[in-house]
Amino acid sequence: MNAPVSQFVPEPPVVAIVGATGVVGREVLQCLEDRGTPVASIRLLASARSAGQTLSFKGAHLPVEEVADHQFDGVNIVFFCAGATVSRRYAPVAAKAGAVVVDNSSAFRMDPTVPLIVPEANGSQIVPHAGIIANPNCVAAIATVVLAALQRCWSISRLNLVTYQSASGGGAAAMDELRDATSAKLNGDDYAPNAMPHPYAFNLFSHNSDVDGETGYNGEELKVIEETRRILSQPKLPIGVTCVRVPVLRAHSIALSVRFDHFVDVEQVRARLENAPGVRLVDDRDSNHFPMPSEATGEYDVLVGRIRRDLGDPTGHTIAMFICGDQLLKGAALNAVQIAETLLALGAAQEAA
Ligand SMILES: NC(=O)C1=CN([C@@H]2O[C@H](COP(=O)(O)OP(=O)(O)OC[C@H]3O[C@@H](n4cnc5c(N)ncnc54)[C@H](OP(=O)(O)O)[C@@H]3O)[C@@H](O)[C@H]2O)C=CC1
Ligand SMILES: N[C@@H](CC(=O)OP(=O)(O)O)C(=O)O
Secondary structure, three states: OOOOOOOOOOOOOEEEEEOOOOHHHHHHHHHHHHHOOOOOEEEEEEOHHHOOOEEEEOOEEEEEEEOOHHHHOOOOEEEEOOOHHHHHHHHHHHHHOOOEEEEOOOOOOOOOOOOEOOHHHHHHHOOOOOOEEEOOOHHHHHHHHHHHHHHOOOOEEEEEEEEEEOHHHHHHHHHHHHHHHHHHHHOOOOOOOOOOOOOOOOOOEEOOOOEOOOOOOEHHHHHHHHHHHHHOOOOOOOEEEEEEEOOOOOOEEEEEEEEEOOOOOHHHHHHHHHOOOOEEEOOEOOOOEOOOHHHHOOOOOEEEEEEEEOOOOOOOOEEEEEEEEOOOHHHHHHHHHHHHHHHHHHHHHHHHO
16 A cells, blocks of 8 residues: 655645544644644645634634645645545545655554554654554554553563543544533433444443454454554464443543563562653552543543552463553544654654765
8 A cells, every 4th residue: 555755754844634623633733733843834624514614723723625636735744534434535645646644544554564653662663755654543552652661671471451432532423422412311301322322421331333243342442452463563462352432521541451471570560651751650559549531631641550460360470550541642643743743853864864
């Protein structure tokens, strides 16, 4: 699939966001502004439904236009945030026009010619002239920030994850549904689920992706397994995972058990994570204060705590922990912007050489 563009990304680049009106697209725009990422100009693209709207960037009101092939002419970096179907249709067009594509969808993540990147884990795999770079599934992205830090010290032999995924993982429509269904329930009104398959207010349910009839795993779980293996470069790593949708508006949580090849001291794990890039320790046993979605929301770092030996493994080789990350940021927009910033740094280094 990948036909790498030949030139380096210039600084400041011309940027486009496809799906700019969605929850991820809006966060990409906000991240670019908040981080002061160099940008020459920005083209905001979405479906015909949103053409004519405006979004604000650094105090200016920028128009949203309908995506079309010609919109990628002269663009250096395109963030795709509009789902796999749109990425499959337009990402090759953008790459062919000379842009580097940072794709938030699942369309190309398992294509061996497309790098699948979490900068803290495998950022060194970013090549300055890649045509398409894939941004992972949000659970895989958040988990691998923590796992890569551990993997650099100790070899990992097995993983088990249980997720508690927020409405924001389902996009703007799922967030609206959680708000509206909760308000209806509190008012004693009926509410028919629409964006989600089950009642969302004061309830939780197995992740809303399709279930594979043979394995019993749903699509989200299979993505977490495949993508985590790929990012960690451990293609056969045994991983068990159960993904659950919970009535939290924003930020995903993960109960994670990591089995190592040998005995690892809990304090060493804590010390390692305390100094890991993109990670913040929230691990206060005395006050029972551990990671929570309410405290992860809006944060760039992944919060980690409840670090303890997993008593379910009689060998003592397994460490359990609890993680919360704002998946609209580290699981999507922030990760994508970090990839773009790395491309700019590589281009600048090349120019200086
Ligand atoms: N939400 C999350 O936590 C994460 C999401 N992702 C990925 O990011 C992508 C976007 O998700 P999210 O922001 O949550 O979704 P939203 O539903 O909030 O937004 C979807 C966006 O895509 C646009 N869009 C839809 N159809 C088309 C089309 N035919 N042509 C052009 N634009 C279109 C919409 O535009 P319009 O307003 O005009 O309808 C809107 O801007 C998906 O690929 C998702 O898998 C990845 C990691 C995490
Ligand atoms: N992982 C998101 C859904 C999503 O956007 O997944 P992906 O980017 O892997 O298609 C969720 O919470 O449901």
